[in-house]
Amino acid sequence: MAGLGARSVLVTGANRGIGLELVRQLLGKPDPPQWVFACSREPDGERGQELRNLASRHPNVVMIKLDATSPASVKDAAGCVEDHLKGSGLNLLINNAGIYKEAFLPLLRRAAQASLQEGLSCRKAAIVNISSLLGSIKLVSLTYGKPAISYRCSKAALNMLTECQAMSYKEDGILCTMIHPGWVKTDMGGQEADVTVDESVRGILSVLSTLSNEHSGAFFDWKGKKLPW
Template sequence: MPRACCQPPRLRGWGGNGPDRKGSGAGGASHRQPGARLGLCPRAWPVLAARAPAPAGGGPCTARSGGGSCGASQRATGELAAFLPLLKKAAQGSSQKGLSCSKAAIVNISSVLGSIERVPETFFKPVISYRCSKAALNMLTRCQALSYAEDGILCAAVHPGWVQTDMGTQKADLPVDESVRGILTVLPTLSEKHSGSFWSWAGETIPW
């Protein structure tokens, strides 16, 4: 279960994605060179991280310029359109059976704040627009899992925790390396039965 951070009763990692503008943090490096974080061949980099912006002035993160759920959706759509042919090619060229991150995968960086079931325990900080953007990303993950299963592409959402980056600030309770190690430990364990699921950096399933 998530541990309490320095400002009770907050849950550890409520802030969602934590990469800074330079790409450091739980999702930053994998966003720039997805497969490199998993040790994959460059021509088969199969992981795509789609991120929605952080809440503007509402939490430990600040929104990027021109942000908003619509802007994030457009960016994610454009990124997926560019990556999808490569993902399909990687899956088709793989000798592996079933689905896995070492074959081809879309990993969306979500947040526990996007969990509808856990709203009562996390609503001490409303940040409603941020919650909605992450809930929409979770829906996208489920739809992607159904849409691309036949193409051999695994799809999952991951909550990286509240990470100590420029966006997460030093008030966050999760060091970058701990979040990254956690995510890179979780991803290789995902298989066909996990496609369309929502995970934390610590390897725990999160309810939608």
Template structure:
């Protein structure tokens, strides 16, 4: 397994849960990235307090206002990141921001479906488009032609709930809009892998496990995976990805999941 050595990374939904843990892990690496960009809706709000504390101790951490359901916010975030990078590219984009609303098939609504698709599926699409120039620049500035997360990559945090084959935990929680949004995110990942390969960008969908976060606890059951174990596992997976893995759907332990 290679070591994940990157110059810059952007994590969306970085003020809590998996996103916040990613940020902490990147900052704590033996050779941390020169730039860690943490995207969150309200950087000055109470829910971003831990991020603010980290930023006061780590000058390489930049908190970026970012609402992934808002194209103008995404465009502004891309401009902020580009300004800090000062001519270099963005190695790693982790589309982690996501929302879930508990609803049965019978009670699912247009409003829910629209809101959840906008954040969970359309957001990562627009993020990929907005940050493509910076990802391409990172790929062009990396030696060798082989794809890797140390060169340039888009990582979409998906869910086994989006697997059409597995139907994971249907009897426990239907979450139809969330499942549909993640199935669509998996297809987006495949499309990105096909469209961005020529630019030297690796694209992968990752299931973080059923994790002990606010979202993971929403079903009313204790999730089996800690945030720490999930992110540690995902970083290990990211460090091992290569050309053959672009466009795949993997879990936090590196296992291939069924579409």
């Protein structure tokens, strides 16, 4: 498997579950990012202890307080990231929790403009939204054993957002895609889930390393299967 190759990665919801494991596995790669920005609402809280332990062992981890529902918090987080990048751009934004306004878009554009690579990829500039199979309108008849209507609607909206981002930012050289991580054994997924956090994240990072032009705006699961949405 080719390496992800991103110099800088930002992960939201990074204090537990999929977000925390994304940070852990990024750091464990042979070519880890120069910067991993690990964002969460309460980095100093009890749930942030594992992330703080990681950060204490890895100087390339920057813990950032970010509440995606607060425009002021998003703006402050973007400023913190920009200060650390010192003029370079942000290569990869993984929206694992919440949705951003356009605060990080200038940093993604900067990375794309500075890249010498042709086409789209996660090592150049990319937005990856963590979605769900339950957000697929096409597959409702197959997945409605678990109604979860409000969750479905929010993920369906996220899928539409991703498609719009893909169309809007293509000329900027920014790849945009959405990933279904599987039914994962997390606090949210529960212990009856059939995919471990480790398996899910290994799959996600493997998929991200293969993405290019034709994948922007598409919906994939953690095994790389293309899904209808």
